[in-house]
Amino acid sequence: MSEALLSVRNLTTEFLLPDGKVARALEDVSFDVLPGQTVGLVGESGCGKTTTLMSVMRLLPASGRITSGRALFQGRDLLQFSEPQMRAVRWKEMAIVFQGAMNALNPVMKVGDQIREAIELHNLMDREAAEKRVGELLEMVGIQRARRDQYPHQYSGGMRQRAMIAMALACSPDLLFADEPTTALDVMIQAQVLQLLKEIQKELGLAIVMVTHDLGVVAEVCDSVVVMYGGKVAEYGTADAIYNNPQHPYTRRLLASFPDLNRPGDTLASIPGTPPRLTDLPTGCRFHPRCDVKVEACETVSPPMLETEPGHYAACHLCQGREARFS
Amino acid sequence: MTAPMLEVRNLYKYFPIRQSLTDLLRRKPADYVKAVDGVSFTLERGEVLAVVGESGCGKTTIARTLIGLEEQTDGEILFHNETVGAHERRARAGLVPLESGGVGTREQQVLPRMSMKRLRQQAQMIFQDPYESLNPRATILEIVAEPLVVHGLARGREERIARVKTALEEAGLRPAEDYFLRYPHELSGGQRQRVVIASAMVLQPELLIADEPVSMLDVSIRAEILNLLRDLRQKRGVSIVFITHDLSTVAYFADRLAVMYLGRIVETGPAREVLANPQHPYTRALISVIPVPNPRQRRERVILQGETPNPIDLPTGCRFHPRCPIATAECGKIDPPWHAVSPTHQAACLRIEQGTP
Numbered sequence: 001m002s003e004a005l006l007s008v009r010n011l012t013t014e015f016l017l018p019d020g021k022v023a024r025a026l027e028d029v030s031f032d033v034l035p036g037q038t039v040g041l042v043g044e045s046g047c048g049k050t051t052t053l054m055s056v057m058r059l060l061p062a063s064g065r066i067t068s069g070r071a072l073f074q075g076r077d078l079l080q081f082s083e084p085q086m087r088a089v090r091w092k093e094m095a096i097v098f099q100g101a102m103n104a105l106n107p108v109m110k111v112g113d114q115i116r117e118a119i120e121l122h123n124l125m126d127r128e129a130a131e132k133r134v135g136e137l138l139e140m141v142g143i144q145r146a147r148r149d150q151y152p153h154q155y156s157g158g159m160r161q162r163a164m165i166a167m168a169l170a171c172s173p174d175l176l177f178a179d180e181p182t183t184a185l186d187v188m189i190q191a192q193v194l195q196l197l198k199e200i201q202k203e204l205g206l207a208i209v210m211v212t213h214d215l216g217v218v219a220e221v222c223d224s225v226v227v228m229y230g231g232k233v234a235e236y237g238t239a240d241a242i243y244n245n246p247q248h249p250y251t252r253r254l255l256a257s258f259p260d261l262n263r264p265g266d267t268l269a270s271i272p273g274t275p276p277r278l279t280d281l282p283t284g285c286r287f288h289p290r291c292d293v294k295v296e297a298c299e300t301v302s303p304p305m306l307e308t309e310p311g312h313y314a315a316c317h318l319c320q321g322r323e324a325r326f327s
Numbered sequence: 328m329t330a331p332m333l334e335v336r337n338l339y340k341y342f343p344i345r346q347s348l349t350d351l352l353r354r355k356p357a358d359y360v361k362a363v364d365g366v367s368f369t370l371e372r373g374e375v376l377a378v379v380g381e382s383g384c385g386k387t388t389i390a391r392t393l394i395g396l397e398e399q400t401d402g403e404i405l406f407h408n409e410t411v412g413a414h415e416r417r418a419r420a421g422l423v424p425l426e427s428g429g430v431g432t433r434e435q436q437v438l439p440r441m442s443m444k445r446l447r448q449q450a451q452m453i454f455q456d457p458y459e460s461l462n463p464r465a466t467i468l469e470i471v472a473e474p475l476v477v478h479g480l481a482r483g484r485e486e487r488i489a490r491v492k493t494a495l496e497e498a499g500l501r502p503a504e505d506y507f508l509r510y511p512h513e514l515s516g517g518q519r520q521r522v523v524i525a526s527a528m529v530l531q532p533e534l535l536i537a538d539e540p541v542s543m544l545d546v547s548i549r550a551e552i553l554n555l556l557r558d559l560r561q562k563r564g565v566s567i568v569f570i571t572h573d574l575s576t577v578a579y580f581a582d583r584l585a586v587m588y589l590g591r592i593v594e595t596g597p598a599r600e601v602l603a604n605p606q607h608p609y610t611r612a613l614i615s616v617i618p619v620p621n622p623r624q625r626r627e628r629v630i631l632q633g634e635t636p637n638p639i640d641l642p643t644g645c646r647f648h649p650r651c652p653i654a655t656a657e658c659g660k661i662d663p664p665w666h667a668v669s670p671t672h673q674a675a676c677l678r679i680e681q682g683t684p
């Protein structure tokens with residue numbers, strides 16, 4: 001009964017490490033992206049956010065392997081696609097702004113030429129039409145056409161990030177993955193980029209999956225939120241449910257560690273300890289070594305994903321609900 | 328009345344822009360990047376001052392000038408009422424900013440001097456990036472001991488190790504011995520930033536200048552580091568200049584707040600008071616874009632378009648007027664003077680006087 005644009009189901013991805021060990025970076029990840037909606041993927045560094053996007057885009061490095069799961073995009077399972085089939089979809093129907101991409105622009109090539117190259121690579125457009133599109137795209141992201149002939153170093157960080165967004169939008173995709181698009185940007189520029197994404201979304205009816213570790217950014221723009229911990233989904237629900245009725249202890253701790261201007265007197269609650277190493281995952285609940293409310297079962301039994309209220313899921317022994325069944 | 332621990336009076340830092348040969352031959356007057364353009368503030372012992380503003384407004388330049396990594400173009404930095412060596416040298420060279428926007432010479436008043444070495448012991452800086460500010464080939468013990476070695480401060484290996492141990496444990500790395508022989512890449516981001524803090528604290532400075540100490544870190548680690556800085560201030564009475572573009576962390580532990588725009592402070596006062604009752608339109612815009620971690624509280628945001636302009640050709644009048652949402656014709660002509668909002672809270676905006684912002 002899924003009207004979702006993208007349905008990720010039980011996605012499990014592993015990396016083969018140089019020493020022969022296997023690192024399970026994702027396990028059983030499931031979530032939906034509805035048309036025109038924004039989904040936030042949040043969690044600490046290393047929890048598998050980028051790996052999720054790369055798995056769905058089928059852009060994992062050679063050492064990465066998707067061992068099970070589905071990624072239904074408009075009903076078709078991307079994980080079964082051959083590379084030529086994938087090429088017909090990638091960039092044209094789903095595109096990505098890579099993490100740290102704004103520093104990856106070619107420094108000796110004019111920004112406009114780089115965008116044109118991206119268009120020509122995926123579209124059968126002649127030079128003139130492509131050039132026209134470059135102008136449109138720059139304008140869409142709020143960069144004057146006149147600056148197409150400048151080099152990346154003549155752009156500020158915010159403008160470079162806009163240029164990367166323009167490049168991802170070159171072929172008018174339906175789904176945009178944005179991996180930490182505002183990290184490392186100034187607050188005001190961050191607000192500008194988020195505003196831009198929202199405007200583009202409205203204009204083009206785009207769905208966005210936004211990866212970030214900034215809970216404030218997620219609260220500003222996301223309709224639903226996937227909280228990840230150690231490669232698994234800890235909690236998943238609407239933004240309102242996640243922020244105002246969080247069920248998983250990790251989500252609660254994460255929220256408490258975020259500074260809130262409305263509660264300036266509070267001490268910030270940090271989460272002691274560090275996220276688990278993938279080659280040495282804790283037994284039971286992956287969060288148990290850092291969880292301050294754990295019970296005995298947590299150390300041995302992996303908590304199942306429960307539906308705590310319609311559309312709100314959490315994987316914790318303390319939660320009540322029926323076992324989640326994703327269609 | 329005793330002098331404040333740190334006093335900055337009318338600080339200017341102009342960077343000359345390299346001229347082309349033809350410009351030189353035509354004797355075109357040199358241009359300057361006016362990174363810091365007349366900044367004054369004081370800091371008491373144990374006080375935390377947050378300096379906030381957009382990228383390029385001059386925050387790092389102030390920090391570098393304070394610890395003597397840059398020489399100021401003009402103005403005084405007094406540490407316990409003594410000026411600092413490097414700054415004195417520059418004053419003798421006699422370059423000061425002129426009304427016209429260039430530089431000229433002026434007599435400098437003579438103040439007692441403090442040597443650079445003493446300053447470096449008493450004022451330490453923590454940089455933004457915990458990944459770049461640690462030598463990857465040195466062990467944690469070597470890294471934290473280095474300032475002691477440079478300053479010839481610890482007599483003998485034993486005392487050195489004891490002081491490193493204290494500093495690491497104060498920075499929350501316990502037991503310190505577990506970290507001595509590790510390398511930076513074997514630590515998490517938060518642990519690395521703790522090492523950076525330990526190596527700043529090992530000299531037991533009175534002043535810490537923290538330049539965006541948490542912006543590269545995960546939220547959960549951010550909280551840890553902010554709490555650590557707050558503890559150091561409470562237990563050690565260390566004063567902190569906390570530089571950031573993110574106002575949301577300020578309320579947690581800054582006593583006072585200075586909002587900067589294009590090389591100037593435009594509003595200053597007790598942190599809570601400024602956040603609760605901001606007067607300058609720039610401060611208001613900065614506060615309005617702070618992400619609030621609750622989707623029910625999405626607010627009207629004042630998103631300023633463009634970026635902080637390049638401080639070479641400063642706008643006339645109020646330097647904020649080209650981006651100010653409430654600018655009037657007057658704003659392009661008059662450089663706004665300070666307006667006292669309360670005895671401790673000031674803002675430089677023409678429209679406060681008129682009671683309308």
Ligand SMILES: Nc1ncnc2c1ncn2[C@@H]1O[C@H](COP(=O)(O)OP(=O)(O)OP(=O)(O)O)[C@@H](O)[C@H]1O
Pocket residue numbers: 015016017023025043044045046047048049050051052061063064099213278
């Ligand atoms: N090519 C790879 N080989 C081995 N392990 C990898 C590889 N890429 C990622 N990993 C591991 O997989 C886990 C998830 O990494 P991922 O990049 O998805 O995290 P992330 O949530 O995006 O983190 P960040 O916020 O730091 O970007 C990490 O533990 C990482 O070390």
Ligand SMILES: Nc1ncnc2c1ncn2[C@@H]1O[C@H](COP(=O)(O)OP(=O)(O)OP(=O)(O)O)[C@@H](O)[C@H]1O
Pocket residue numbers: 342360361362380381382383384385386387388389572637638
């Ligand atoms: N060595 C230098 N030579 C020339 N210009 C400089 C130099 N250092 C800084 N500037 C300029 O001075 C201005 C202030 O820079 P500064 O690094 O102090 O800003 P900031 O407020 O710390 O910004 P950010 O938030 O990006 O770190 C900028 O326009 C910068 O380009």
Ligand code: SF4
Pocket residue numbers: 248249250285286287288289291292293294295298303315316317318
């Ligand atoms: S399952 Fe147990 S350890 Fe895991 S989050 Fe819930 S209470 Fe904590």
Ligand code: SF4
Pocket residue numbers: 607608609645646647648649651652653654655658663675676677678679
């Ligand atoms: S003086 Fe004028 S331009 Fe400057 S901040 Fe006030 S209203 Fe805006």
Ligand SMILES: [Mg+2]
Pocket residue numbers: 049050051099179
């Ligand atoms: Mg990532």
Ligand SMILES: [Mg+2]
Pocket residue numbers: 386387388538
């Ligand atoms: Mg800086």
